[in-house]
Amino acid sequence: MLMEKERQELVDYGNRMFADGLVTLTSGNISVYDPETGYMAITPSGIPYAETRPEDIVIMTLDGKIIDGARKPSSENQLHAAVYRVRGDARAVVHTHSTYATVLGIAGQNVEAVHFLLPNVMGRADVPLLPYVTYGTKELADEVREAMKETPAVLLQNHGMVAAGSSLADAYTRASAIETTAELQWRAECIGKPRLLTEEEAEETYRSYSTMYGQKDRKK
Numbered sequence: 001m002l003m004e005k006e007r008q009e010l011v012d013y014g015n016r017m018f019a020d021g022l023v024t025l026t027s028g029n030i031s032v033y034d035p036e037t038g039y040m041a042i043t044p045s046g047i048p049y050a051e052t053r054p055e056d057i058v059i060m061t062l063d064g065k066i067i068d069g070a071r072k073p074s075s076e077n078q079l080h081a082a083v084y085r086v087r088g089d090a091r092a093v094v095h096t097h098s099t100y101a102t103v104l105g106i107a108g109q110n111v112e113a114v115h116f117l118l119p120n121v122m123g124r125a126d127v128p129l130l131p132y133v134t135y136g137t138k139e140l141a142d143e144v145r146e147a148m149k150e151t152p153a154v155l156l157q158n159h160g161m162v163a164a165g166s167s168l169a170d171a172y173t174r175a176s177a178i179e180t181t182a183e184l185q186w187r188a189e190c191i192g193k194p195r196l197l198t199e200e201e202a203e204e205t206y207r208s209y210s211t212m213y214g215q216k217d218r219k220k
């Protein structure tokens with residue numbers, strides 16, 4: 001089966017996304033991209049995550065040609081392709097309707113650096129909000145493509161969030177951290193005006209995250 005490993009990875013992450021509450025019902029969609037073949041593997045349209053099997057994953061080109069798979073691809077396949085076209089580093093895209101990120105978008109807010117987690121995963125101090133465009137359209141894909149020249153993730157007004165990554169794990173971590181930060185921002189706004197990290201504080205946090213956090217500098 002073509003892209004067998006990637007298909008299984010998409011099934012596993014789809015289930016995880018559902019279990020973690022980043023999506024409900026059949027909303028959201030995820031993909032991975034192989035620049036060598038130019039093929040994108042993407043979740044199918046309208047099949048519950050728990051029922052999705054590796055053979056339900058659709059393999060297609062960025063131009064929309066289906067290479068393998070009997071299912072219809074996600075309705076946002078043009079949006080996923082747009083991200084791979086504009087971000088040479090992207091190997092995976094996670095699109096969710098996660099509650100708090102979506103709530104902030106509905107209220108016309110960006111996700112801001114209310115916690116150092118956000119600049120850590122974004123390499124910048126916010127997740128910008130794009131104006132509302134109908135889901136599944138080329139117009140939405142074009143809007144995302146333009147915006148994601150400058151950012152690895154965006155909010156879609158009255159819709160949800162899109163995060164790219166260098167791997168599916170990377171895109172998933174970004175999507176999850178954005179949702180956590182959006183919840184903190186919303187909760188802080190309920191009791192007052194949140195203090196945001198300054199530009200300098202945000203820069204310092206993502207600089208130290210890229211060099212110091214985790215096991216990167218462990219002595220061999």
Ligand SMILES: [Zn+2]
Nearest residue numbers: 028135159160
């Ligand atoms: Zn959507």
